[in-house]
Amino acid sequence: MKKVGILSGLSLVLLIVSCASSGGAKLDVPDWFLNPPKDPNYIFGAATATSRDLQIVIDKAKQDARLDIAENLRSNIQGLIKKFDEEVGRTEDSELLQQFTQVSKNVVDQTLIGSRVNKSKAEKEGEMYRIYLLMELPIGEARAELLKQINNNHHLYTRFRASQSFKELEEEVRKLREYEKEQQKAFEESE
Amino acid sequence: MFFLLLFLSYSIDDTTVYPRWFLQMPISSKRVYIVGYAPLYKYLSSSIKEARKVTKRKFAIYRRDSIVGERAFAxxxxxxxxxxxxxxxFFDTNAIKDIKVSIIDTAVVQDMVLILSTLGRDRKIPSPLITDTSWVDEMPDFSGWFVAKGEAPIYEYEHHSWLAAERNARVSLATFLEYHExxxxxxxxxxxxxxxLGSVNVVVSRVQVLARYINRKNGYCSVLVGMRK
Known part of the structure; x- marks a missing residue:
């Protein structure tokens, strides 16, 4: 009888605990994702992604995080604000409509050496995988040592290049490089 | 009884069925140890023959591996x-025929056969470098090693998952070394x-598996690879 009482008590406690924890879907977001660490020797990039395919979700998050880091290192953002003034209606009830259209274009062209996943957390949300990922890039450190491993002899596969988007990307990267060269030249001449 | 079953279901590790040398690879400065996989066929000898082939292929990759390509997103x-x-x-497939491996240990796990091999005749199994699974969540720092990990979903044939995770880990290591964004x-x-567009064009050598981990609850397996600095 005493055992039954203890079991009933335990069951009640478990029931209360389970009821208390089932109040709505709780997002288990890691703290390092919300508050990426700060370190003078590293740049961090945090990203999350979802997909039905585990490999795609990892690749997407890695790409996002690396892009974040690359943008932090150096990016070329060209902003353009267009302002449209439109007057609608007659004089007494005219309404001035101002429409702002902001257009920005961001080009990144960066080689990352030593970028790697520092922390990650993968979980399943129904049929989907979700991953939280923290990418780190050492600043300066170990860069020269890693360069030894590089082999630039292979240059393969150009299927992606056929699309208009990639042609545009290449064009923008070319423009950016030219701009940088001009800036460098102007700087050298001014010295 | 219910609580006992509940406790047992949580305490049984996902990786219990695998031999230790599979999950925590033996590491030696003198020689490399590689695990070959194959499905469990009707005749065990056929499985071992195929696992041996996979092992030789991995030795060729270990010697020199070029990882080249692009990955695109919009x-x-x-x-x-x-x-x-x-x-x-890309690796030298011509080298495969000259590779002589000696099998140190074998294991049958579910529907696959594993063989632990090395080059040479020393049959002693050295200690692993990794002895826990903390690397799954947080990348460790080992002096003298560049490390990276790769994941793959658990496929119908589990050896495919491990092969894919190993390949992804090598790609991760390559992108760690250099990645153009x-x-x-x-x-x-x-x-x-x-x-x-992210692109990689790297040649690596002496990349070996340091540890493996399987998470059946979330349906994926992870492999940690390392390359001596």
Whole structure:
């Protein structure tokens, strides 16, 4: 009888605990994702992604995080604000409509050496995988040592290049490089 | 009884069925140890023959592996879209026929056969470098090693998962060494468009598996690889 009482008590406690924890879907977001660490020797990039395919979700998050880091290192953002003034209606009830259209274009062209996943957390949300990922890039450190491993002899596969988007990307990267060269030249001449 | 079963279901590790040398690879400065996988066929000898082939192939990859290709994504207002990738591994397949491996241990795990092999005749199994699974969540730092990890979903045939995770880990290591990022993002009030392209072109050598981990609950396996600095 005493055992039954203890079991009933335990069951009640478990029931209360389970009821208390089932109040709505709780997002288990890691703290390092919300508050990426700060370190003078590293740049961090945090990203999350979802997909039905585990490999795609990892690749997407890695790409996002690396892009974040690359943008932090150096990016070329060209902003353009267009302002449209439109007057609608007659004089007494005219309404001035101002429409702002902001257009920005961001080009990144960066080689990352030593970028790697520092922390990650993968979980399943129904049929989907979700991953939280923290990418780190050492600043300066170990860069020269890693360069030894590089082999630039292979240059393969150009299927992606056929699309208009990639042609545009290449064009923008070319423009950016030219701009940088001009800036460098102007700087050298001014010295 | 219910609580006992509940406790047992949580205390049984996902990786219990695998031999220790599979999960925590033996590491030696003198020789390399490689695990070959194959499905469990009707005749065990056929499985071992295939696992031996896989092992030789891995030794060739260990010697020198070129990882080349691109991976493309497009940003959209609803998130990033994966466009595809062309990342491939190139290694010297001519070297395979000259590789002589000696099998140190074998294991049958579920529907696959594992063989632990090395070059030479020393049959002693040295200690592993990794003795826990903390690397799954947080990348460790080992002096003298560059490390990277790769994941793969658990497929119908589990040895495919391990092969894929190993390949992904090698690609991760290559992208760690050098990764070129190019992106164009155009944003205005109404639309977001552009493309981002990551490319890798790296030659690695002496990359070996340091540890493996399987998470059946979330349906994936992880492999940690290392390359001596």
């Amino acid at each position: 940003p959209t207002p609803i998130g990033k879209i994966y466009l595809g990738e062309t990342i491939m591994e 190019k992106a164009l993002k155009k944003l205005n009030n109404k639309s977001l468009s552009g493309v981002s």
